[in-house]
Amino acid sequence: MSEPGGDYLADLSTAPIFHDAIYLSEALGLPEGQDEDSVDAHLAMSARESGIEDPYRLLCPDLHDISTSLSTMTVASDLRSSMSIHSRETQSTGITSHPSRTSKDNGYMESTLILRTLPPPSPMRGSTSFECYDTVLDRFRPSARHRPSSSTYSASRANSALSSAPSALPKPIPRKHKRASSLFSMFRKDSGACPSRSHQGHYVNPLSPKLDCGHSLSKYAIRVHIQEALESTEHIAPSCCGTLLPRSMLETVLSKEEADVVMAVPVELPPFSSQRDSGYGEDGISSVDLPHVLDIRSHPIGSFITAPDTSSRDIGHEDEQNLNLALANEAFISLRAQQKEQFERVSSFEANQRKALSAYHQWTLKRLSTKLEKSQAEKTKQHALELERLDESQIVAEHDLRKSHAQETQNVATALKYMEAYCSGASLTNSDIAHTITEDDRKKLARQHVIQEKLPGKHESAINVLRARQEKDGKTKVQKQQAELQQLGTDYESGKREEELRFMKDTSRLDALIEARRGRLIHRWDLKFEMWRRDWESQHSTSLNGRLPHGEWPESTHVEGPLDTSSSLALYSQIMV
Known part of the structure; x- marks a missing residue:
């Protein structure tokens, strides 16, 4: 009795079923020598010509999410390695002197914010499922504020935060602590003129534009002013020493639409939670929250995000007509x-x-x-x-x-x-x-x-x-x-x-x-x-x-x-x- 299929099929296996070449030629109809990577590259080139800056966010969303997470972890690790005066005071368990707020100490954090912060998001598209004002609030709303804590608990929080950083990062070089230079901050000119937290012990780039009040605001300080304005019960626009921040300064950290929302007529906002975080931080903003802010910045709200369904948001009559007209095209x-x-x-x-x-x-x-x-x-x-x-x-x-x-x-x-x-x-x-x-x-x-x-x-x-x-x-x-x-x-x-x-x-x-x-x-x-x-x-x-x-x-x-x-x-x- 001969075997079914004949002897010439004795070496047949399932390998051809999984071959990419057959899939590319029969299913996708691609010519010989062309694969999906080349198709993606050609499509990405056409997408960039259409005005889509990052087409691989749609082509490879999983890889994009992984790279974004790794980038966020790197930023978080860098920021956590730079501690403020207040965090060092909570971690001290004996005779500990205040570190000097020199340009060497603060320049790292400021440069990190400048280099690591992604460009402002593209203009918000009407197809997004987020409301503009809520988006701005989520970007600058502190997830947890601080309350005084014991040195032991703060130290444990600091150790856990530092241990979460990737092991491949170089260990920070120990700095020589100087005697309390913050003690002399009370003799500095106009040190307490403005009650904003943005001026309390933070390094300011000399090249930053100056306001009429004499303050130079870094991007970090601008974000703090925006956060304080959103948290205020009076719902006023961001200001410094009673003077409104110019629109050009706001647009360095916000898009044009977000700047319109922040400077628009105030609306009734839900109260923020009064819960404070027990971890270390700087001026009421948790250093653990800073990467979160940057992470939100790394995902522009207007890029390639489509609402899951038109019923999830109210579409106006004009929008519905435009959509029906487009679908009939x-x-x-x-x-x-x-x-x-x-x-x-x-x-x-x-x-x-x-x-x-x-x-x-x-x-x-x-x-x-x-x-x-x-x-x-x-x-x-x-x-x-x-x-x-x-x-x-x-x-x-x-x-x-x-x-x-x-x-x-x-x-x-x-x-x-x-x-x-x-x-x-x-x-x-x-x-x-x-x-x-x-x-x-x-x-x-x-x-x-x-x-x-x-x-x-x-x-x-x-x-x-x-x-x-x-x-x-x-x-x-x-x-x-x-x-x-x-x-x-x-x-x-x-x-x-x-x-x-x-x-x-x-x-x-x-x-x-x-x-x-x-x-x-x-x-x-x-x-x-x-x-x-x-x-x-x-x-x-x-x-x-x-x-x-x-x-x-x-x-x-x-x-x-x-x-x-x-x-x-x-x-x-x-x-x-």
Whole structure:
């Protein structure tokens, strides 16, 4: 019996099912030598030409989130390594002098804020699901303020915060502590003129623009003023010494829309929580919260974020008309048709993959079953020959034994004949010679008669022993043959279990591969829809609010049934013939 599929398929495996080349050519229709990375690069280039600054935020959102998290951890570690006077005072457990607030100490934190802070967010798009004012509040709202704490608890908080920094960062060089330079801050000119926390012990860049009141505000100080304005019960615009901060200064840390919100007519705000953090910090702002502020800055609220559904926010009548007009556009309809066509082609390819994997699984099981039947037939035939040869050898052995018995019987009879003639006084060879018969001769003659009488029983016993031994050998042979047949069945069951386990692993691997490929394809289409949105807004000079409907994946094709004959995986349908 020949194996299903023929000998030329003996080396067939599931590797072609997972090959990227077949997926790229059949599912995506890419020419030879082009892969998804090149498609992403070309699409990203087109997206940048459409005005999308960071297209890989949509193409690779997972990698972007990881890189953003690592960047945030780095900023957090750098900021936590720079402690304020107040944090060092809470950590002191003995005679501890105040560190000097020199430019060397403060320049690191200020430069870190300048270098690590990302550019201001792009203008807020109407498609975002966040309200402008709430977004500004979330950016500058302190997650937890401070209350006085014991030195022991503050030290433990500091140690835990510092230990959370990456181990690869270099250890800070210990600074030489000077005597309390903050003691002389009371003699400085205008040190207490402004009650804002932004002027309390923070380094100011000499190149920062000066206000009419004489203060130079760094970006950090501007953020503090904005936070104080948002927290105030009077809801006033950010100011310093009673003078409103100019718009140009606010726009160094805010976008234009956010600056409009901060400087607009105040609205009723919910009260902030009065809970204070027990960790160390600077001027009421937790040093642990500073990375949080920067982290919020690192995610511009207006870039590529679409509302999950139009029902999640109130869309005005004009916005709804614009959205309906955009959805009726031929270019958008064509784009959705292309997406639907590609989804159907990819889904059909995935169905072919599953069918091919199932066909290979069934073919492998059938091969195992065929191999078992073939092995059993061969073993049965071999066992029959072995038993036949054993019977022949046993017959020959019994024949040889009976032949030796006959020869022995003849020899005993001849010896008895000569002894009887001798004891009777006559000689068969020479009768003329006289001899004397002794008693010993008569005993020998008697013993020879006994031997002749017992000889048939002896021969019969020998035959019985031979047959018993042959029967035992036959049973042993049959048991051995049965064990060999059972081992064939055991090997078949073991191979079947291994094949079932391999099929489960391949199925899980294929599911994960399909999910990853679909995710990458969906991200690519997200960017295409965003490019179309940008192009529409540019052509019509309007903002398109609301979520653009995307195509859905078609229902999964039934795995049973023949493979597509035009597919490269059609080979797996031939193995079942």
